[in-house]
Amino acid sequence: MVWEQIEATPPHLSYLLISGFLIAYALFATFIRNRLHLSEPPLAIIFGILLGPRVLAWLTPSLRGVNGPQAGNSNEVGGWGWGDDIVQETTRVIVGIQVFAVGVELPKYYASRHWRSVAMMLGPVMTFGWLVCAAFVYFIFHTDYATALVVAACLTPTDPVLAASILSNSQFSERVPKRIKDMLSAESGCNDGISFPFLYIGLCLLKNRTGGDVFKEWFLITILWQCLVGTFIGLVIGTTFNRLLRISDNRRYIDGAGFTVFYLLLAILCVGVASTLGVDDFLVGFGAGYGFARDGWFSDKTHGVHLPNVIDLLLNSAMFVYLGTIIPWYAFEPQAVTPRITPGRLFAFLALVLTCRRIPIVLAVYKWIPDIRTLREALFCGHFGPMGLGGIFLAIEARAQLETGTSLPEPHPPHYGRPFTNREKAVETVWPLVCFIVLGSTLVHGLSVLVMSLWSHLIRPKHERAGILAAETDPLFGMDHEEGDGGSIDEGSDEAEAA
Numbered sequence: 312m313v314w315e316q317i318e319a320t321p322p323h324l325s326y327l328l329i330s331g332f333l334i335a336y337a338l339f340a341t342f343i344r345n346r347l348h349l350s351e352p353p354l355a356i357i358f359g360i361l362l363g364p365r366v367l368a369w370l371t372p373s374l375r376g377v378n379g380p381q382a383g384n385s386n387e388v389g390g391w392g393w394g395d396d397i398v399q400e401t402t403r404v405i406v407g408i409q410v411f412a413v414g415v416e417l418p419k420y421y422a423s424r425h426w427r428s429v430a431m432m433l434g435p436v437m438t439f440g441w442l443v444c445a446a447f448v449y450f451i452f453h454t455d456y457a458t459a460l461v462v463a464a465c466l467t468p469t470d471p472v473l474a475a476s477i478l479s480n481s482q483f484s485e486r487v488p489k490r491i492k493d494m495l496s497a498e499s500g501c502n503d504g505i506s507f508p509f510l511y512i513g514l515c516l517l518k519n520r521t522g523g524d525v526f527k528e529w530f531l532i533t534i535l536w537q538c539l540v541g542t543f544i545g546l547v548i549g550t551t552f553n554r555l556l557r558i559s560d561n562r563r564y565i566d567g568a569g570f571t572v573f574y575l576l577l578a579i580l581c582v583g584v585a586s587t588l589g590v591d592d593f594l595v596g597f598g599a600g601y602g603f604a605r606d607g608w609f610s611d612k613t614h615g616v617h618l619p620n621v622i623d624l625l626l627n628s629a630m631f632v633y634l635g636t637i638i639p640w641y642a643f644e645p646q647a648v649t650p651r652i653t654p655g656r657l658f659a660f661l662a663l664v665l666t667c668r669r670i671p672i673v674l675a676v677y678k679w680i681p682d683i684r685t686l687r688e689a690l691f692c693g694h695f696g697p698m699g700l701g702g703i704f705l706a707i708e709a710r711a712q713l714e715t716g717t718s719l720p721e722p723h724p725p726h727y728g729r730p731f732t733n734r735e736k737a738v739e740t741v742w743p744l745v746c747f748i749v750l751g752s753t754l755v756h757g758l759s760v761l762v763m764s765l766w767s768h769l770i771r772p773k774h775e776r777a778g779i780l781a782a783e784t785d786p787l788f789g790m791d792h793e794e795g796d797g798g799s800i801d802e803g804s805d806e807a808e809a810a
Contacts, residue, residue: 413600443668473753578599
């Protein structure tokens with residue numbers, strides 16, 4: 312009788328397990344961040360893998376996507392039945408909220424002083440990374456060049472979720488100059504949206520358009536409408552609602568709780584406006600966040616609220632748990648459509664992407680990036696370009712365009728028969744390659760803080776080491792920590808410049 316009352320359904324287990332993980336992390340968050348030097352995403356994705364279909368099978372959003380298409384003959388297929396459409400919308404909302412948060416958290420009038428540094432990171436650095444990754448895909452996995460360009464575009468942006476978890480709210484982050492953290496945050500907020508032009512070049516080529524049609528669609532739709540108009544819409548939304556919130560606050564129409572939640576609601580509104588109009592979700596979100604907090608008024612009013620940290624813990628960590636449950640392990644082995652995808656090639660690809668995607672170009676051009684002042688800073692900025700949820704969203708977007716010709720994906724890719732077209736091969740290639748790199752990047756970049764902290768501790772003379780292993784708090788060696796890096800001194804110049 313008692314056992315009949317137990318209802319261990321998938322949703323009920325999800326509430327129990329995910330909340331239990333987040334509670335356990337919250338109880339030891341400071342210890343984990345500042346003593347173990349670990350961030351939420353790698354722990355969350357490992358937790359998702361352990362509880363997902365691959366190991367314990369307690370969380371099973373999609374059995375078919377993890378264990379292979381052959382699971383379709385089983386009554387257990389699909390787990391909860393979640394597919395690409397769910398992945399697309401959850402990543403859209405979470406990355407949209409995060410890029411909005413990045414725009415809000417930047418120092419006031421940041422763009423007017425630091426646009427050269429951000430432009431270099433979004434121009435030469437992103438383009439180099441895209442072309443280098445495309446070359447790796449082309450030669451390692453023997454794809455056509457259009458598929459290589461599509462996969463590389465998904466790996467081009469740095470992830471705002473991972474960047475925020477690594478570079479904020481930890482003891483380690485205080486050892487990095489503020490101008491470096493701000494530049495990397497601004498880059499991560501912009502480049503998820505800037506990646507769309509790179510993505511659509513490959514997609515247009517895969518759709519067998521003529522050169523004139525490719526350029527026309529790419530320039531008119533992707534560049535002008537999605538990117539430029541999307542950014543303008545975001546700035547208008549942010550500036551307009553900043554004024555409305557000021558009026559409401561001055562007349563005391565809004566209370567403290569409403570003031571705080573306004574931030575989150577506006578971010579979701581931006582996602583809704585962008586997705587409805589078909590413009591770039593992430594540029595709208597970032598533009599709105601920057602326009603909303605550009606003058607510093609909102610940041611001053613909400614100082615000490617820590618809402619971005621709440622978002623990191625609740626939404627972002629839960630999403631990485633979900634990501635750990637849907638990793639397509641079966642697709643990391645040779646399949647009929649993708650015979651060149653093997654574990655050995657995937658690890659080689661991961662190593663090349665992590666070492667060659669950003670580090671060489673940042674080292675080559677850092678003297679033209681005003682916010683990077685030393686070689687060690689250039690090496691640090693080249694390394695900290697994590698790939699995460701933004702790449703997952705772009706991979707689903709690519710599959711949707713190739714499957715349906717729209718931004719609405721099939722819940723699961725259709726079954727293809729021989730002979731396979733380049734378009735069908737691309738559909739089956741994009742997802743496993745991007746998932747493997749995102750998994751590797753999450754673990755490598757998430758553990759990098761621990762490695763750097765240990766290295767900083769061990770290379771010191773014994774009498775200069777902290778009493779606790781890797782507990783140093785002094786600035787990282789080889790970085791310029793003088794004032795004028797975007798902190799309080801610069802804010803005065805911001806106000807004078809704005810006036």
